Amino acid sequence: MNTSIAGKTVSFDNRYLHVELTDGRIISTPLSWYAELMGASINDLNNYRFICQGTGIEWEAIDYHLSIESMLLGKSYQEAA
Numbered sequence: 001m002n003t004s005i006a007g008k009t010v011s012f013d014n015r016y017l018h019v020e021l022t023d024g025r026i027i028s029t030p031l032s033w034y035a036e037l038m039g040a041s042i043n044d045l046n047n048y049r050f051i052c053q054g055t056g057i058e059w060e061a062i063d064y065h066l067s068i069e070s071m072l073l074g075k076s077y078q079e080a081a
Contacts, residue, residue, distance in 0.1 A: 006054025007068055012037075012045055019068060022054065029071050036064040 009020045016028040017037065031038050037045060037059070044061045051058045057066045 005068060005072065007050050007057060008054075010048050010057060017071075019057070019071060021068070027068075027071050029074070034064075034066070036062055040064075 004023070006022045007019050008022045011018045011020075012031065015031060017031055017034065018026055018028045020026045040059065040062050044059060047061055048057050048059050050056065051065070055068050057068070058064070
């Protein structure tokens with residue numbers, strides 16, 4: 001993984017997970033790819049932190065981790081399994 005690709009902020013709308021990268025890009029993937037996130041409360045969704053030098057996102061309350069690289073590659077959890 002290229003460690004220059006790191007997250008800056010995370011946001012959601014009713015269909016997508018959006019991650020703003022430190023280089024200014026914003027990537028979005030369908031929330032439907034992440035069953036754990038779809039079932040989480042707004043409070044839990046907003047309670048995230050970046051891990052692994054910003055290359056991953058952790059939602060501790062729901063014990064879920066997401067790689068920004070997998071978002072960039074356009075791979076849903078189901079495709080990666």
